[in-house]
Amino acid sequence: MGSKILAALISLFRYWYFSVYVRLKHIDNSDVWLLSERGVDARDNGFSFYSYLKKVHPEIKIKYVISKTSPDRKKIQKADIIGFKSKEHYILFLTAGKLISTHIMGYSPNMSLFRRLDERGLLRLSGKRIFLQHGITKDAIPMFKRQKSLDLFVCGAEPEYKFLLDYTEFGKNIVKYLGFARYDTIKNNPKNQILVMPTFRRGLKSSRNFRKSEFCQRWSEFLSDPELKEYLKIAQKTLIFYPHHEFQKNLAFFKSFRDENIVIADEKNYDVQKLISESELLVTDYSSVAFDFAYLKKPVIYYQFDYENYRKTHYKEGYFSYEEDGFGPVVYSARGVIELFKKAPDQMYSDRAARFFVKNDRKNCERLYEAIK
Numbered sequence: 001m002g003s004k005i006l007a008a009l010i011s012l013f014r015y016w017y018f019s020v021y022v023r024l025k026h027i028d029n030s031d032v033w034l035l036s037e038r039g040v041d042a043r044d045n046g047f048s049f050y051s052y053l054k055k056v057h058p059e060i061k062i063k064y065v066i067s068k069t070s071p072d073r074k075k076i077q078k079a080d081i082i083g084f085k086s087k088e089h090y091i092l093f094l095t096a097g098k099l100i101s102t103h104i105m106g107y108s109p110n111m112s113l114f115r116r117l118d119e120r121g122l123l124r125l126s127g128k129r130i131f132l133q134h135g136i137t138k139d140a141i142p143m144f145k146r147q148k149s150l151d152l153f154v155c156g157a158e159p160e161y162k163f164l165l166d167y168t169e170f171g172k173n174i175v176k177y178l179g180f181a182r183y184d185t186i187k188n189n190p191k192n193q194i195l196v197m198p199t200f201r202r203g204l205k206s207s208r209n210f211r212k213s214e215f216c217q218r219w220s221e222f223l224s225d226p227e228l229k230e231y232l233k234i235a236q237k238t239l240i241f242y243p244h245h246e247f248q249k250n251l252a253f254f255k256s257f258r259d260e261n262i263v264i265a266d267e268k269n270y271d272v273q274k275l276i277s278e279s280e281l282l283v284t285d286y287s288s289v290a291f292d293f294a295y296l297k298k299p300v301i302y303y304q305f306d307y308e309n310y311r312k313t314h315y316k317e318g319y320f321s322y323e324e325d326g327f328g329p330v331v332y333s334a335r336g337v338i339e340l341f342k343k344a345p346d347q348m349y350s351d352r353a354a355r356f357f358v359k360n361d362r363k364n365c366e367r368l369y370e371a372i373k
Contacts, residue, residue: 015114018090018091027095028095029096030095030096032062032095033060033061033372034096035062036102036107037134038103039066039085044132045134045182047182048184049132049365052181053369056365063092064081066082066084067083094124096126100130100132103134104150118149123149130154131152132180133153133156136156136288137155138291138320139314139318144167152174152371154368156179156183157356158177182292183292183362187277190277191238191278192235192238194238195242196241196242198244198284198303199284199286200246207250210250218306218334222337224257233260239263244287248267272289279298280299282301283300285304291356293327295353295360299345301340303337327349
C-alpha cells in the first residue's frame with residue numbers, strides 16, 4: 001500500500017510541475033491524437049484503432065503510450081511511441097487535442113489517481129476525452145455515473161447503448177453506438193481448441209487469499225478432472241486456461257495441471273485476440289470476452305459456481321441476464337461443463353447474438369473516426 005501512495009504522490013507532483021511547464025513554454029499539441037490502452041499493452045480497441053488510422057488516415061498525428069517493457073511495444077511504429085510515465089507522456093496528457101483509450105484515464109500516467117481527481121473536478125486537461133471501452137458493458141457500474149467529463153463513450157452493441165443512455169447522464173451526444181474498433185479485424189480461424197477465461201474476484205489480491213479461495217479450488221478441480229483429460233485426449237483438443245489480467249500473477253497455482261492437452265497461458269506469450277480467433281468454444285464465468293465469441297457466432301458456456309457471492313462483491317446486474325440473454329448455457333459444476341463439451345450448441349444462442357449485434361459491417365473504425373473528428 002505504501003508504494004502505491006508514494007507512486008500517486010510522485011504522479012501528482014509531476015502533473016502539477018508539467019502543468020506549469022506547458023503554460024510557461026506555451027506548448028500546443030492540439031493536433032495530436034494520443035492513444036493508449038493501459039499504458040502497458042497494444043492488443044485491444046486502442047491498437048485496432050491505431051492500425052486503422054495509420055492505414056486510412058496517415059495525415060493524423062498519432063502518438064501511442066506504451067511502456068518500455070511491454071511485449072506489444074514492437075507493434076507500434078517507433079516514431080509514434082510515447083514512453084509510459086515519461087516527460088513526453090505528461091506533456092501530451094496535458095496538451096494533446098484528443099485523448100483516446102480503452103479505459104477511463106487509460107491515457108494518463110496513473111489511471112486510478114487521475115480518474116479520482118477527475119471525478120472530483122480537480123483535473124485540468126485541454127483534450128477531448130474518448131472512451132473506447134475494453135469490453136461490452138453488461139452490469140451497473142457506479143464509476144460511469146461519477147464520470148462528468150467524457151466527450152465520447154463508445155458502445156459495441158445496441159442493448160448496451162440503450163442501457164447506458166438510461167443509466168448514465170451523458171446523453172446521445174456522448175454515448176454512441178459505433179461498434180468496437182477490434183471487431184473490424186477480428187478473425188475466426190478455429191482449431192480444435194477450447195478457451196477457458198474466468199474473470200477476476202475482489203478480495204483475492206494476496207497469494208494466501210487466492211490459494212484458499214473458492215475460485216482457486218473450483219478451477220483447480222475443473223482442470224484436474226479425469227473426465228476432462230479423457231475427453232480432450234479422445235477428441236484431440238487443446239484446452240487453453242487464461243485467467244484475467246489481475247490473476248496472471250497467480251498462474252503458479254495452476255501450473256501443475258499442464259499436460260499435453262492443457263495449456264496454462266500467460267499474457268506475455270499469449271495474445272487474447274489470437275486466442276479468441278483460434279478457439280472454437282469459450283468457457284467463462286462472467287467475462288465480457290463472451291461477447292467477442294458471440295460476435296463471431298461461436299458457442300459459449302458460462303460456469304457460474306459462485307453467482308450469489310459474485311453479485312454481493314461485484315457490480316449489480318444491469319440489463320443483461322445470463323439465462324435470458326446469454327450466448328450459451330449456464331452451469332454450476334465442473335462436470336456440467338465437461339458434459340456440455342460433448343453436445344452440439346443450441347441455435348437459440350446464435351439467434352440471440354444476431355439480435356444483440358445489429359452493426360456487423362466492419363465499419364466501426366470509420367464511424368469512430370468520423371465521431372472523433
